[in-house]
Amino acid sequence: MPKVIGEAKKSFMTGNETAAWACLAAGADMMFGYPITPQNEIMHYWTRLAPRYGRGFLQTEDELSAGFTVCGAVQSGKKAFTATAGPGNVLMQEPFGMAEAMRLPLLAIIQQRGGPSSGTVVYSQQEVTLTTFGGNGEGMRIVYSTATHQEIYDYIIKGFNTAWQYRFPVFILGDGYQAKMREPLEIYDPEDRGIEMLKPYPLIGLEGEIGQSREPQHLCNIYSLEEELYEVVMKMAAEYESLQDSLVEYDEKNCDDADIIILSHGVVSRAAEDAMKILRTQGIKAGYFRPITLRPYPQQQLRNAIAKSGAKIILCAESAYGQLDRLTKQEIYGETIKMENLFMPGVGIIDYDIVDKVKSVI
């Protein structure tokens, strides 16, 4: 495949445009999508760029169909993706569940908007529960929560490889602010950074004879017997859990001596880091911990941070009413650290929101 970017170059663009370029640079063959704010421009940019590079696009009749067509395309050996938000993310949980069941390497970019229901078209972090544990399955997914345009670019490239290497569906969890804002980043061809992009491979229509030259492919999302399903889910769970150490990613700063750890993810972590720095200049020993993967969650790393710091309080700051907080509590069950919160569902959080809250709880 010819290089898309050429020499690495600095750019100043929106997060949606960044996502389209990243998919292109990652060698994605095909996007299926259905319009919904605030992710529309991923489709717009992709449809503008894709024909120039021999890539494809199909706008389907709704999100169910967009999700299922991605499921079909990856089975045929195409590197395919979709993007959605809010109620569209709700609808896509059914095809995402199929991707979990059949271990399909799809990639979905989620630009969170306000909820419940149509909520706002603007911004939130209220799709954490849905994206990590949506559907009628067990949350066998890999979810990267990005904070900057550089990360949108980097984690989309990484995400395609994660999907095709491990065959769990991969989610890039952004938000409306990241989607619509412009900020600088560097775009590059993965090969120039020593990143080998995995080639997609067909999961069906394989050569050779079953039982003779190859094993049968079981791509199944329904079973006759409870025990059959049980066996499949247990095997999947064991494999997912065995991969946790190689999949988890997190960012931690100043936790060694922290009295209070500020916990956040995604775009809010930018304000959290600034708040931590402000508090440090005021003599308050604040630390900063950010899960980058929300599934699997860096629970051991957070436990370690609590242990080594001796912190007495975690302050969980999020643009939702407790979705990260709930996820964290289940992941670090048994820890006795006090958990305070700054829940601001559907609105942005700035550094001083967090600074003021920290001062009110320590």
Next chain:
Amino acid sequence: MSLVRIALAGEGGQGVQAIAEIMAEAAYENNQQALYIPNFGLEQRGGVSIAFIQFSDSRIGAPKFQKADIVVALSERAVARTKDYSGPETLFVYDSSFNIAPEDFPKVARKIIGIPAIDTSNEVLHPRVFNIIIMGAVIGMSHVVSFEDAKKALEHKLGYKFVQDPKLRELNYRALEMGKEMAEKALQEGVAQSV
């Protein structure tokens, strides 16, 4: 340069988002950190359009802010819509031709400044460069980008139009210059009214 936060608000079609983008790109081209985000709620269909821009030497945190260093309201209802972005350090700028009820002005501001941008664009220049006058005024007050970099960014953005009609270049540069002078004059001469 430490962090500078600017909110520009106006009616759809006034070119608020266009000048926000041009200034942010000018700063970016000059290797500064810049972050620009439009408001994009449903209200974009017939409501007040707001651009949030931040400039800094170092990485910029949250994409939106609650109090701006400069607020520019380009229509009468944009004044009321943006008054809450004004804090004790804010320069709040509006057009001196507006009829604004006293209660619609921000309660807190460093200075509230009226500038004659609409009259100048209508009578001296051309209505289409109203937003460029405003851009000049913002640069005159904030120095977030140099005058030369702003010209370069204008050229980059509108160069294809300038080729078709070279007079447009002159018109835009004059608008930029007059906006800058307007702001400097307003800051120096006490045209500003304190609250």
